[in-house]
Structures are given as structure tokens and as C-alpha cells.
Amino acid sequence: MSYLQILAALAAATTTPTAPTAPVAAKPATNYVGHGADSVPVEVLERYRAPALPPAVTQRVQAMLDVRAPSGGLLSPDGKSMFVTWGVTGVRQVWRIDGPMRFPVQLTGGEDPTSLVDVSADGKLLVLQRDRAGEENPGLYLQRASGGPLMVIKHEPKVQTQAQLVTDDGKHLYFRANDKKPDAYALYRYDFATKAVAPVFSQDGLWSIAGRLDAEQRLLLMLAVGSNQHEIFELDEKSGTLTPLFGQGEREDYEVAYGADDDVLVLTPKLSEHRRLYRFDRKLRALAPITPELAWDVDSFAVSRDKRHVFARVNEGGRTRTRLFDARTRKELGLPTLPAGDHVVLGPAGRAKNQAVLVVDPGTAPSTSAVLDLGTKKLTTWHVPSAPEVELSSFVPVSVEEYPARDGTKIPMLVRRPAACAKAPAPCPVIVDFHGGPEAQARAGFNPRAQLFVDAGFVYVQPNVRGSDGYGKSWIHADDGAKRLQVITDIEDAATFVRAAWAKGGRAPRVGVFGGSYGGYSALMGMTRFAGAFDAGVDVVGISSLVTFLENTAPYRRALRVSEYGDPVADRAALTELSPITHVSKTKGPVLIMQGATDPRVPVGEAIQMYDAMMQKKLGTQLIIFPDEGHGVQKRGNQVLLLGHAIAFFQRHLQAP
Secondary structure, eight states: OOHHHHHHHHHGGGGSOSSOSSOOOOSOOSSOOOOSGGGSOHHHHHHTOOOOOOHHHHHHHHHHHTOBOOOOOEEOTTSSOEEEEEOTTSSOEEEEEOSTTOOOEEOOOSSSOEEEEEEOTTSSEEEEEEOSTTOSOOEEEEEETTOOOOEEEEOOTTOOEEEEEEOTTSSEEEEEEEEEETTEEEEEEEETTTOOEEEEEOOSSEEEEEEEETTTTEEEEEEEEETTEEEEEEEETTTOOEEEEEOTTTOOOOEEEEOGGGOEEEEESTTSSSOEEEEEETTTTEEEEOSOOOSSEEEEEEEOTTSSEEEEEEEETTEEEEEEEETTTOOEEOOOOOOOOSEEEEEEOTTOTTEEEEEEEOSSSOOEEEEEETTTOOEEEEEOOBOTTOOGGGOOOOEEEEEEOTTSOEEEEEEEOOGGGGTOSSOOOEEEEEOSTTTOOOOOSOOHHHHHHHHTTOEEEEEOOTTOSSSOHHHHTTTSGGGHHHHTTHHHHHHHHHHHHTOBTTBOOOEEEEEETHHHHHHHHHHTTTTTSOSEEEEESOOSOHHHHHHHSOHHHHHHHHHHHOOTTTTHHHHHHTOGGGGGGGOOSOEEEEEETTOSSSOHHHHHHHHHHHHTTOSOOEEEEETTOOSSOOSHHHHHHHHHHHHHHHHHHHSOO
16 A cells, blocks of 8 residues: 555544544533542443554554664663663563673563663662553562562552662662652662661652762752752751751752762752752852853753763753763863764763763664763664664654744744645645643654654644743743743744745645643643634643642642642632633634543543533544553554544644645
8 A cells, every 4th residue: 555545544544433423422521520540430431442543544653653762771780781661562661681782682571661760789680660551650669680570669559659769889779659648758768688668758748869878878858849849958867857958948940969079969040041050068058050051951960870970961952962070070071072963862871880871862763872981982882773664764854943922932843844845836734733741842853753744744843832941940930820821822823823934825724733731731722712723633631621630630740730830729710711621612623632541640531521512512523532541642552543543633624625
């Protein structure tokens, strides 16, 4: 079958209805309570399962999902093995590579995604996390580095158990769990020798461990008090004394780690517009800069296991560059000439001394990984990506562009254009894909999902509207609380610009809106509050009412989301105005809603109530619920269904004559 025939099959895929022919409400339509699959009647989950796609469509999406690479990986202490996560089986699992370019050995399996967290100090054990059905209640496990069954440390229903760190002396594993209260994390210590678990700290709050000084038995703690807002403490494990270091009452963004000589390294935008890396001076109670003042954020940093090196990763408008510093002198060190790419990320890899893993994303191909010897500067490739039955030369590069908001603010956007669009007499249809978060960022780099839309004939646009990360603290906080009312128009302005600037022969392109999580919310806002701006919309796990969302999201999420969106009581009027369901009567175009039943972040009730409200408009609203998925889809089969139905929906409504 030719590719044109495949696209025709894709457009015809919706001959299988995604809802009953006679409109049937999903009920209960309003006043839903709670989240998770048990908050929805079983018959609703069955009624709105994703229908099958034509084989040709499935094969095309499957082929693109096969284009992938393993994660950067963690090195064993002796540097002879690398442990990576890889989704080659259709579910993310853990693999071992016993030397550069050796064939990988699969260590974990099954239908539940498994993540590699750390390697024990002696290299004999792997620390793993495993979730079930997208519930985001992961368990904590150990596995021998040689393979074998998983050994459970803690995995309980409706409890998040998350690894924090393995001590450098090899004695303990620290983790946190919300087993005492659903909106608070207690801290625990696991003894590798005795296999005993001991409580360490259990004050109310969203606590995490950022580091440990083994000799002094001191823990560096972070208390999340809002979205990207932390207070920093030290805990003396012997006495139980908790000492505030900084951030108390500030509502400021801090990330911290122990550096050399017990230094506390701090990443924060407190003293400038952009995040910068500092050293906390304990005597002066002040921050001394390490990285230079830049026009970009240092978006993350890491300290090598031997405390000799600090890696600072700079976000240059959605592209990543890495800088290397001496941990003691804090002077920048030269790096060898590194390969070019949209993202060049260098970081500590496991416990191998003086070695770090380099991951290069070239932009038009999957990433490659190599090990950099920080002494000799020698670079050794360990694994390469796979792209079976796909011509990588067909992948289009991303272009960093911008569009004007109505107040004149320039909004960054990433654009990918099909080559055929340049010569086409009529404008190609456009998909505007809004990212989640909202404090996230559309990043340049290799994107097979974007290429699927490009191959289907769409110009693919990813805006970084106000509220996105990566452009300074004024930008990221521009939409906090009721301030969102002033910048939510960035959604409509994207469509206004596209229709005017990309018209051909007096004909404007048709425009669709797409997104997941907060991006799904943006898609719903584009189709309701800004009805007419977009011709069709696809929402994946999006919020339909900020009020009911805040009332029903998981307790550990609620405290963080209130600081971002507003208080459901004090800010109720603004939250109501900013809710897509408030404006549903304005809807002018068709909408496809897709949702995971087990989602703890955006409850499935958000999708159901929006679908029921939109059914009254008779505009072709469709609903798909994945019973075995949470906030998004992880299983390969469900990824195929989600992408296949999204593209088919847009083709039917944007490419039809």
C-alpha cells in the first residue's frame, strides 16, 4: 500500500464511530467525585474504549514508535557496564550493556513501566521504580545487576513510594512515601545489610531529600510549598534537629545539592531574571555565583559522585548546552569539541570515577550516547539508536520562530514544515500543539510524534506561551493565579497569526489545536472561550473545570496546583471564567477528548463532564477513555490508538475539501 493510500485509510479511520451512533451521555455529567478508574461506572469505561484502527494506519504509527534510543544510562562503579531504560518492548524497561557497542541484555519485563533510579555503591544492585496502570503510585524495588526477580522494598495501593538516594558508603537507601497522609511525604531509610526499614522524618509537608553527608549523618531536605517553590533545611539524623537554611517564607524556586567540602550548591532565579548556579555561604548566609550571568536559564545541574565536577545545563531557547566546572575552585573547565545537536547533555553516570555519559540529540535523528573520560577527554560510543523501516533523511528540522501577542509580546514557537508545503498552491493545514505543565517548555530536538503529523501533511507548531519555563522568572510567573486572565489570549493569538501570516492566494490555512494535560486544557480553551479561532481540537487528559479539577485531583498535587492556578474558594470567580466548560456554549467546531481512567492528576471526570456538555452542541464531539492508562498513555498499543485517532480526526476536519 502506498503512503497516499495509508493517509486515505487514516482519514477514513473514523468510519468506526468513537461513540454510539445515537448520542449517549457518559453520566454522571456533573458533580463527579474523586479520581481513578473506580470513580467511573464500568459501563462507561467499556462504552468509550478506543476503537481499532485500520491495519495500514496502525503500521505507520508503529513504525514511527520504533524510531527510538535508550536513555543516557548509569555506569557501574568499575565502568564496565551501563544500565539504561528502553521502550523497545513497547513498555519502558531496564537493560544492561556490558561494554561499548555490546548487545543489550533485558533485565526487567512485563506490562508495567519500570524506571532505573540508581546503582548501589558496590555495583551489585539496581534501585528500580515500577508503576501500575498509570496510577502514579510507584513501588520501590531492588534487583541484582546480573538480573533475576525483583525484590520489593515497598509497593502499596494508593501510596507513592519514591527513591531519594543511595548513600556513597553503600549502607543505605533513602526513600519517601505518602503512606501516613496522602498530602505529605514521610522519609525512610532502608538498610542493605539487614533489609530493615526505619523512619527518618515525618513532619507534615511535601518533603524530599536532595543530599546526604554520610560522615556527619546530615540530610539536605527540600520542602515544596508551591509550584516551583521550595524551602531548604538540614536534618541531623542523630538528634532529629531540623535547621532552616534558606527559602523560608519566600515562595522562591530553589534546587540544591551537596558539593565539595560540604558546600550547598543552589540553583535559583532569586537574584536575577534567570536561574543561575550559586554556592551557599553558611557564615554569611548568602549566595555566591558559580555560573556567569547569562541571558538563559541554567535549567539543571548535577554533581559527580566524587564531588570533583559540577555539570550545569543551559537552556538556550529550547536547546540544551552543558558546561563543566571544578567543584572546589568553581572555575569553568574546558570540554573537548562535542558533537553538534539540539541537545548536548553531559552528566554524571552512575559510580564510575572520572567518567560521564554524553547524550547528543541531533534534532533529525534519535539520540546517541557515549562515555566521556574527564581525564583523557576521550569519547567512546556505547550505544546507538534504532530506526527500522524509516528513512531518517525525511525528518524535517525544527525552526525557532515567534508570533506577536495582541499586546506586542513576542511568543516563541517551534515550527516543523512538510517540504511539499513550500511549493503547494494552497496553504497546508496547521496543528498548534500546546505543551503541558503549564511550567514546561516545548524543546527543540528529535520528535517522532511531530514527524507523524508532518508526514500526514500538517505544519506542526509548538508555542511557548507566557507561563512556560525557560525564558526567565517573569515569563514563567506571568500566568500565576488570576494573572492567567491577562495572558490566556496567547492561545487565540497563535491562530490569528497563523491564519494571516501563512495564507496563500488570499486563502488562510485551516488550523487545529492539540495538547496534553495543561496543553489539553489549552486545546479546550481554544475551542470554547476562543471559539472560531481553531477549526478542530484534540484534548488529551486536559482540565475542563479548574474548580472541579482542584477539588478532585490527588491530595499531593492539590497543594502545588493551588499556587499555580489559584485557590478554589478565594479565586473561584477567576477559576470559573478560566474554565473551558464555562464557555462550552460558544463551541463552533468538533472536539476529540481522550483520557486515561486511572489518572490521579486530571481526573477522568474532567473529560466526562466536558463531553456531556459538548454533546448538546452536536458538533461531532468524540470521547475515548483508556481504562488502563493514567495521565497520558504509556503502553505501546494505546500510544498507537491515541496518535492514530488524533491524526485521523484532524485529517477529516482540516484536510477535507
